[in-house]
Structures are given as structure tokens and as C-alpha cells.
Amino acid sequence: MTAVTQTPRPRFAVIDIARGVAIIAMVAYHLCWDLSYFRFIAPDVGRDPNWVIIARSILATFLFLVGVGLVLGHGRGVRWSAFWRRTSFVVLGALAITLGTYEVFPDSFVYFGVLHAIALFSLLALPFLFAPLWLAALLAVVVIALPFLFSAPLFDEKLFSWIGFWQVPPPTNDLVPVFPWFAAVLVGIIAARWLLASPLAARLAAIQPAGRLPRLLATLGRWSLLIYLLHQPLLLGVIYPASLLLHPEIAMRRTDFLASCQSSCVEGGTTPALCTTYCQxxxxxxxxxxxxxxxxxGLVSAREQALLDASNRQCSAVIYPELNTTQP
Known part of the structure; x- marks a missing residue:
């Protein structure tokens, strides 16, 4: 792979639109994650299985488009100057995210997140811009399958967890390991190379955004990297001060308490209406x-246990007046 002077292929507007949709989805997900973290909304976005599926789908799309972009930008020969310029920008962004999250979330800071992965994956993927497609496909299958077949405690440590063979991942707000996520970039490369070799390429290249929304999406797609770098600081710059002012965790803990109490009470055989009164x-x-x-x-002192028992008796007497007996 030597330096070349060939120009890159013309931009595919449909790819820019796809990037625009992907970056909007990622911003929306991070908005929900932030609202969940600061307890403005009830779902645990970081752990709820449905939200995990959404997050992984967005990430897979993002990395797939990284592979597509590598083919469109360097498929005729690596333009080293452009490659290193963009990669350096990504690395600086990744470093900024690491430092910023370490300041805000020191116990779960991002040490190998999306941008870290994009920087490394872009470099690892360069040989597969020119290698036989079957080799790229074979490697993609291996990269996906291997984490299901092998794991070891060594990779539970932060120092090695970015490879991906952990048994218990270390605490972090974002971790995109080589195995299996490098496969998404490889699949993007395979798809783009296949597309460019097919008659469909000319038709897709001819598509231009005609309406306001497609043009907006295409513009967002062209600036997706900058948007990714800026969106979390902007979101946190609004949500964090709002949490200090509004204290949403107070309202949320009340909601959690009432929901948990209601569920336990109904399961015990009491009617929902009486349970509502009891829990309130x-x-x-x-x-x-x-x-x-x-x-x-869960650490309850003797005094606190006495208060809880007294409250339980009082509330039971509210819904069952016959229990409200006077002690001699």
C-alpha cells in the first residue's frame, strides 16, 4: 500500500443520508442514556435488554458505514495524507472523550469506546480494501465467532479488555472491543466492494437528495464525526445542571418505591385499590x-427497623381497620 495521487470516488448521497440517520439515532440513544443516568426517566437505558439491542444495532450500523467509507475513500489506493488526517482527528476526539469521562465518571470512564475503535479498526481494515473478498468474509466470521468460543479472566482487566475475550467486562460507559465489532467494519468493506463492482453502483451514485429532509440528513452525514464529538458535551451541559436544579432522582425514587410496593402487595393477595392506599x-x-x-x-439499624415496623402496622391498619386495636 503505497501513496497514490488518484482521486477518491464521488460521494454517494445515499451513504451520507445513511450516516445522517445513524448519527441521529446515536444522539437520540445518548440523550436517553443521559436522562436515565440522571433519573429523569425510569428505564435503565444502560442495562435494559431492549435498550442494549438498540445500542448494539446503532453501533453495528455506524461501524458498517466506517467500512463503506474506507472503500469509497481509499478503495482505489490509500490516500495516506487524507487517511492520517482523519485518523488523527478521531484519535484526538477519542482522547478527549477519555479525559472528559474520567473527570465526570472516574469509576466507569471510556477508555476504548466508539472513536477509539474507529481509529484502530480503520488501520486494521486497510489490507482488506484490496485482499480477496473471501478472505475478508472468512475473517469477519472468525471475529464474530471467536468470543463465543473463548474467554479468559485475563481479558477482564482494562489493559486487555479492548481485545474482547472477557468473562466479566470491567466497568465502563462504553466499550467496543476488536472481537466481535471489527467484523462490522469488514462487512461494510465487503458490501461496498461488491456494490462498486455491480451495475447497481451507477444507479446509487445518481441518486441525489431532492427534499429538505434528505438534504438535511446528507449534511448531517457529512459532518457525523464532528457531531459525534460535540453532542455529549452539549447534552450533558444541559442535563447535568438541570438535574442539580430539579432533583429528578427524588421523584424517581418515589415512583420506584410505589411501583415495587404495589407489585409486592398485589402478589400478596391484597386488592390493587387497597395496595395503592397502603403504599402511599x-x-x-x-x-x-x-x-x-x-x-x-439494605443496612437497617435497630431504630430504623422499629420505625419501618411501626409504619407497616399503621399502614396495615389504614386498609384493615380491624387491625387498629388499642393496647392496654
Whole structure:
């Protein structure tokens, strides 16, 4: 792979539009993640299985388009100057994300996230711009399959976890290991090379965004990397101060308490209406006696246990007046 003077292929507007859709989806996901983290919304976006599927789908699309972009930009020969310029920009962005998340989330900072992966994967993928397609396909299958067949405690450590063979991943807000995610870039390369060798390429190249929305999406796609770098600082710059001002975690813990209490109460055989009354009474007792720490930590002192027992008796008497007996 030597330096070349060939010009890159013309931009495919449909690819820019796809990038635009992908970056909007990623921004939307991160907005929901931030709202969840600061307890503005109830779902645990980072752990809920449905949200995990959404996140991985967005990531796979993003990395697939990285592979497509490599073929469109360097498929006729690597333009080293352009490649290193873009890669350097990605590396600097990755470093900024690492430093920024270490400052905000020191226990779960991002040390090998999306941008780190894009920088490394772009370099690893260069030989497959020119290698036989069957070789790229074979490697993609291996990269996907190997994490299901092999794991070791060594890769639980941050130092090696970016490779991907962990048993328990270390705590981090974003981790995109080589295995299996490099396969998404390889699949993008395979698809783009196949497309450019087919008659469909001319038809796709002729498509131009005609409406306002397609043009907007294409513009966002062309600036997707910059948008990715800027969107989280902008989102956190609004959501974090709002959380300090509005304290959404207070309202959310009340909602969580009532939902958990209602579920347990109904499962115990009490009618939903009586459970609603009982749980509201219990919430008032928890707040009056400041028992939130006892409930959430599970570490209950003798005094706190006495208060909880008294609240339980009082609330039971509210829904079952016959229990409200006077002690001699």
C-alpha cells in the first residue's frame, strides 16, 4: 500500500443520508442514556435488554458505514495524507472523550469506546480494501465467532479488555472491543466492494437528495464525526445542571418505591385499590422518618427497623381497620 495521487470516488448521497440517520439515532440513544443516568426517566437505558439491542444495532450500523467509507475513500489506493488526517482527528476526539469521562465518571470512564475503535479498526481494515473478498468474509466470521468460543479472566482487566475475550467486562460507559465489532467494519468493506463492482453502483451514485429532509440528513452525514464529538458535551451541559436544579432522582425514587410496593402487595393477595392506599401510606412514613438510605442500602439499624415496623402496622391498619386495636 503505497501513496497514490488518484482521486477518491464521488460521494454517494445515499451513504451520507445513511450516516445522517445513524448519527441521529446515536444522539437520540445518548440523550436517553443521559436522562436515565440522571433519573429523569425510569428505564435503565444502560442495562435494559431492549435498550442494549438498540445500542448494539446503532453501533453495528455506524461501524458498517466506517467500512463503506474506507472503500469509497481509499478503495482505489490509500490516500495516506487524507487517511492520517482523519485518523488523527478521531484519535484526538477519542482522547478527549477519555479525559472528559474520567473527570465526570472516574469509576466507569471510556477508555476504548466508539472513536477509539474507529481509529484502530480503520488501520486494521486497510489490507482488506484490496485482499480477496473471501478472505475478508472468512475473517469477519472468525471475529464474530471467536468470543463465543473463548474467554479468559485475563481479558477482564482494562489493559486487555479492548481485545474482547472477557468473562466479566470491567466497568465502563462504553466499550467496543476488536472481537466481535471489527467484523462490522469488514462487512461494510465487503458490501461496498461488491456494490462498486455491480451495475447497481451507477444507479446509487445518481441518486441525489431532492427534499429538505434528505438534504438535511446528507449534511448531517457529512459532518457525523464532528457531531459525534460535540453532542455529549452539549447534552450533558444541559442535563447535568438541570438535574442539580430539579432533583429528578427524588421523584424517581418515589415512583420506584410505589411501583415495587404495589407489585409486592398485589402478589400478596391484597386488592390493587387497597395496595395503592397502603403504599402511599408507606411512602409518607419513609419520607417522614427519612428511611431512604435504609431501604436502598439494605443496612437497617435497630431504630430504623422499629420505625419501618411501626409504619407497616399503621399502614396495615389504614386498609384493615380491624387491625387498629388499642393496647392496654
Amino acid at each position: 401510606c408507606g411512602l409518607e412514613g419513609v419520607e417522614k422518618n427519612d428511611l431512604w438510605n435504609a431501604i436502598y442500602s
